[in-house]
Amino acid sequence: MRAVVQHGTGGPEVLKVEERPVPERGEGEVLIRVEAISVPFYETQLRSGMLPGGEPSLFGHEAVGVVVEADDENLVGRRVASMSYVGGAYAEFVAASQYTVVPEQVSAENAVAAAVPAAVAVALVRTAGIVDGETVLVEAASGSIGGYLTRLAKDRGARVVATAGHGKAAADVVLDHRDPDWRAKAPDGINVVFESIGGLRAAELVPKLAPRGRILAYGLLSGEFPVITVADLISRGLTLIGFGGPDAYGKDVAAARDEALSLVADGTLTPVIDRTYALEDVVEAHARAESREGVGKVLLVP
Template sequence: MRAVVADRPGPPDVLRPTTLPDPVPGAGHVRVAVEATAITFVDTMLRAGNGIGRPVRFPVVLGNGVGGVVDAVGADVDRTWLGALVVTATGGTGGYASAALADVADLHRVPRGLDVRDATALLADGRTAVGLHEAAAIQRGEVVVVSAAAGGVGTLLVQLATASGAQVVALAGSAPKLEQARELGAATTLNYREHDWPDRLDAVAPDGVDVVFDGVGAELTTELAARVRRGGRYLPHGAAGGRWGDLDAPRLADRGVAVIPLDTIGGTPSELFRLVERALELGAGGALRPVVGQTFPLERAAEAHAAIQARTTIGKTLLLP
């Protein structure tokens, strides 16, 4: 099979195309002929050597989410899976390849009305966005801030919050990203690279905001947390700014603000599975549209990582074997 390997931690150019033996599924596993592989920001951190609680052993084939057709099954697996179009996690690694192994328990059939690329884009980001949205329990008329609003998760959160009747304020770092957020329903868009964005947010929400979905972290966290009013919810879920923001949860609690960490979303395998199924259902029904902003051939995975690190990408980035 064709694959992309990182022999050591480092910059994007440590990713190199190669040829490896075709994997053979063992007990409880299937092989997927990959048609699309999702790249996550976590992939870029793992490649750089930042295990963030999930260290990898080099050399490694990165990639934890693929879509494609099941073309081989383990001896104990129901053979009706053969030929099924699925999206699935791969157990943490192995997705940057033309074939990948997956636990049969992790398989999701791609529903009618959704193509495999969109389904792959919804696998991890859809699960995260739906889980965050459910946890936030948004009420009609609330002011909801989505930072990193043009990212894979952010584009979905803008749609979900808008559908809940919220006044969505989208934060992103460029004009094209802000335009994308407006197209998805954001009522207000602010470029957080401009020095006066906090003042502009105060003008839009002089009494504070109700919910913050924080996908950027870093310095934005301090500014946003200070603007959540009593009864509000703060949901940190990413560090696109290079590091997680500093949150004083006890102090926020004293102000009546709940902090809902990402690791509390989907606390069990069955709950994570349900969240993916729900995201796929919403996608198939047209209620949730994944934004696949760019695709790269498998062999150009290094270019894809460089683009994500440079924060020039919009929506989801996919590799196409």
């Protein structure tokens, strides 16, 4: 089969399409003939070495396709969305232990654009416990998780303040996160912050939070953790919640995947796709994803 192999860290050109054997399915795993693959922003950071993550020989994590082998014969022929922590999703076939059956009316492209990011958004919104009338700040609302968070927070009756490049967000207030001073321009009285940008200046939002506000830190788009100290939190009674790792990601997000795909099937969530590339054009696909010129997901099809 054709698969994308990572040769060291660096620019998109370290990714090369090569011939590899079809993976052998382990116990409890399904073997999937891949139809569509997601290129999320964090994979460009893993590839470049900005985020530590090792160098899996086969690259990629999020794929959707049709089951060709499984312990449960009823799964064969069904479309599933899979998450491969060990890599190998940029390929014609992937073996996966974590997968979710995709509702019939959802296309492979829409499923792969939603299965992980919409599930992360559903799990984050559950954790935040948003109450009708609260003000919610969604960082990087132009991204997949941020876009789904914006919609889900609005559905809970929140007023949404969003950050985006080039005004690419549908919220009540939109701030341009390319402006290094955007936090000073945020409105007062924010109850919940979905923090995905991180960095040394993250604490500049603290004066903008309402007393007892909650900050859910789940991303590292700037490449740095958000620097927020107890001193920032204590006098305003704020709560900082870290969301990630095996518990949040492996359990809460996995548990939210069915709901996320159902919300796509019933039209509540609409995946946004920027461009779709052939597997052979993986270098162009990575260059597009990290250019931040588009809106929505970059996809690969094998």
